[in-house]
Amino acid sequence: MNNNHSDALVVGAGLAGLVAAAELADAGKTVTLVDQEGGNSLGGQAHWSLGGLFLVDSPEQRRMRIKDSAELALQDWLGSAGFDRAEDHWPRKTAEAFVEFAAGEMRAWLHGQGMRWFPVVGWAERGGSTATGHGNSVPRFHITWGTGPGVVAPFERRVRDHMDKGRITLKTRHRVSRVLTTDGRVTGVAGEVLAPSTVARGERSSRDVTGDFELRAGAVLVTSGGIGGNHDLVREYWPRDRLGEPPASMVSGVPHHVDGRMIAITREAGAAVINSDRMWHYTEGLKNWNPIWPNHGIRIIPGPSSMWFDANGRRLPAPCLPGYDTLATLKEILRSGHDYSWFVLDQSIIEKEFALSGSEQNPDMTSGQWKEVLKSRLGKGAPPPVEAFKRHGEDFVVADDLKTLVDGMNRLTGEHRIDYQRLHAELAARDRQMDNPYAKDAQITAIHGARHYLGDKLFRAAKPHKMLDPAHGPLIAVRLHILTRKTLGGLHTNVDGQVLGTDGQPVPGLYAAGEVAGFGGGGYHGYNALEGTFLGGCIFSGRNAGRHAATVI
Ligand SMILES: Cc1cc2nc3c(=O)[nH]c(=O)nc-3n(C[C@H](O)[C@H](O)[C@H](O)COP(=O)(O)OP(=O)(O)OC[C@H]3O[C@@H](n4cnc5c(N)ncnc54)[C@H](O)[C@@H]3O)c2cc1C
CATH class of the missing domain: 3.90.700 (Flavocytochrome C3; Chain A, domain 1)
Structure with missing residues (x-):
């Protein structure tokens, strides 16, 4: 990999970015992983999370005498999502694929990477109206041993192993401000190098600029998180028709780096943004x-x-x-x-x-x-x-x-x-x-x-x-x-994580995963979440985007 060119560029070293980078590198691709924060911030929000994962019909549930099934989980998901827009085609397809994953391969795949779960399964978002309405019919919130850091650990380990082998290069304090295109194909990113930071993980770091950078790649994967740390954007997209005026004061449930900047930047490169008014x-x-x-x-x-x-x-x-x-x-x-x-x-x-x-x-x-x-x-x-x-x-x-x-x-x-x-x-x-x-x-x-x-x-x-x-x-x-916490809408993608343009066709060379893509599809939760589906969505969409990009680079 020459210093400015790699097979793939991943923008954002949160959970979705780590998963995508690890999958790409496992497939033999060279990856540059860039993040605006310092090297002590790997894993992004997932580090701070409780590590709760939505799993369906798991051994933990069965031991607690919970009867669950993919059919019941999908009924709950669709009842909560309330998909009702033309652009909900891919969000819905992604939701269906995720429920199948959560009821199938997901636990074994994560278990094989060393993850374990607290034996008592939590019952989040119970709904409280009808069987076909919002909510989890049964407990499905599996808290990972080690909480958020326990979710990040296996993916960070994989990324660091690839860094040792020279397949992944991590560039911290690199803030992306442009997605570059050549003849209608995304070919790189450009931005600013930020001053070295000494702040502890999670604290607000400076935005002082010390230089510029430009990086090129066969594919760019955007995994930059949502908008919850940027209350101006939250207010701009607030669903006034459904919820009235936004609250005068709110507290921030996410770090400052969850600034939502990359959404507009990626839109400039031809991406469609959907369901911006859906938030959690x-x-x-x-x-x-x-x-x-x-x-x-x-x-x-x-x-x-x-x-x-x-x-x-x-x-x-x-x-x-x-x-x-x-x-x-x-x-x-x-x-x-x-x-x-x-x-x-x-x-x-x-x-x-x-x-x-x-x-x-x-x-x-x-x-x-x-x-x-x-x-x-x-x-x-x-x-x-x-x-x-x-x-x-x-x-x-x-x-x-x-x-x-x-x-x-x-x-x-x-x-x-x-x-x-x-x-x-x-x-x-x-x-x-x-x-x-x-x-x-x-x-x-x-x-x-x-x-x-x-x-x-x-x-x-x-x-x-x-x-x-x-x-x-x-x-x-x-x-x-x-x-403020989660952004349910975002960059429109298909199940493979390819970003779609306003014509509904993939923008060549451009992928997105995690919260910036509404956790997959551009909003696979619809209007309501069942909890534990955010980390799960980052893992699922990061894996899909990384694997698909690896096949076409
Ligand atoms: C306290 C807390 C508890 C939670 N608990 C749970 C839970 O139990 N279960 C669950 O499912 N979910 C939970 N969540 C939600 C979940 O952690 C997040 O939705 C998820 O981790 C988002 O991951 P991500 O990779 O998409 O984005 P992020 O973690 O936000 O990572 C994005 C990265 O991109 C970088 N970035 C952004 N813009 C740029 C740019 N322009 N240039 C370079 N880098 C950029 C950021 O610095 C960041 O490191 C919780 C969240 C929090 C904060």
């Missing part, structure tokens, strides 16, 4: 008391028991229950005219039900050591990172009685929107539903339902109890922000 932002964001990146937010992954109120103290209706329907809940919260909402819960619920998303918030599982997991999860109190948020987080109010709690909530926002009598009436009415093992309240029914699943009963759903009973105190209120 969370409604349970906390301001990180110990931030790494700017405006750093952490998502609570809640169990089913916290009561959910909007900024005015109005209880959210089903299916807007914790962990059920992210998009419906976002819409409901914004309908209040405010950009935050409240969880009201108690100590028994926080101990069993609060999990925080992110590898650094789960040091026990990230360590991959059983001893650490048992100490953290079965010890007294909530896991230490949750307790730390309760102690230091600016969004938490803790009180022994409801009156004091309400005073604290109103003090925190300075808005005095929460009325004690009204909140008390809601909690008392809810508590009365606890006298029988069945109820009319959809949330209480959901709690009983969850506890029929062994994994929830053991780890995720608190024993049904009355929240006004001081034995379960103190009471806790948590102010929840909107947290």
Whole structure:
């Protein structure tokens, strides 16, 4: 490989880029892998992730007595996606192919590369409406041992092995600003060399330019991630027709490098961009008391028991229950005219039900050591990172009685929107539903339902109890922000990762994978995600793009 020419160029060394580069190099191709961040940032967002993967009919599910199938998973996927646009042809085809992969080869392929999963399968996005609507009918969220770093490790290992052999060249602090074409074919990229960076992984690095570069290749694969770290772009593409005006304030669930620049740059080279208005932002964001990146937010992954109120103290209706329907809940919260909402819960619920998303918030599982997991999860109190948020987080109010709690909530926002009598009436009415093992309240029914699943009963759903009973105190209120995370639309591709132009034909020499391509196809989730499908989509689309490009270079 001469310094400026390789068989393939991969733009972005996140998970999708690592997978694509490893596949290309395995096929004997020379690869230049460029990233705007420093060498300590390999793996991109996936490093920070919880490492949850959507797998179907896995041994882990079977051991937990979960009956799953490709047919049920596809029913759930299509019910969630709601594909309804002409340009949804490839997103849908990619979704169908992914579900087949997730129910087939995926686990064995990853297992063969050394990945293992936590034995208790999580039940994310339960939907809460009808069998043909949104949500996972069964638990499918498989947390990888070692969390995000455990997902990155096998692909980083493969890339580094190829670097040692001289097949892959890594160029860090190289920011791509142009995709180059020759006679209608993509033949390279150009951009700026950024000043060396000494910041820790995840921290905002400088954009000081020290020079220019130009690189040529037989194919260019764009794997540059989504737009979640760029709130201006999030606001520009916000689906006002479906969700109303974007929130005035949001926290960032992704590092600063998730800037979305490459989408417009790739469009300039002839790529079509579709489904830009489809996004996946969370409604349970906390301001990180110990931030790494700017405006750093952490998502609570809640169990089913916290009561959910909007900024005015109005209880959210089903299916807007914790962990059920992210998009419906976002819409409901914004309908209040405010950009935050409240969880009201108690100590028994926080101990069993609060999990925080992110590898650094789960040091026990990230360590991959059983001893650490048992100490953290079965010890007294909530896991230490949750307790730390309760102690230091600016969004938490803790009180022994409801009156004091309400005073604290109103003090925190300075808005005095929460009325004690009204909140008390809601909690008392809810508590009365606890006298029988069945109820009319959809949330209480959901709690009983969850506890029929062994994994929830053991780890995720608190024993049904009355929240006004001081034995379960103190009471806790948590102010929840909107947290930006995933981009569901993006560069339009076919299942092989070839980028399509506005005429629907492949742009010669151009591929895309991972979040920049809506995780495959230009948006294989449609409107709603089933969770664990983002890392899975990066792996699937990175593999497909790398393998296909290798056959044509
Ligand atoms: C805290 C957290 C928890 C998560 N948990 C889960 C989970 O449990 N399960 C799940 O499925 N998903 C999860 N996700 C989502 C998932 O991690 C991401 O969607 C996925 O890792 C995106 O990978 P990517 O390779 O497409 O992009 P990225 O990881 O964003 O990588 C893109 C890379 O491209 C580089 N780049 C961008 N533009 C340029 C340019 N112009 N020039 C050069 N380089 C450029 C960036 O610096 C970056 O390194 C989580 C995400 C976060 C942040």
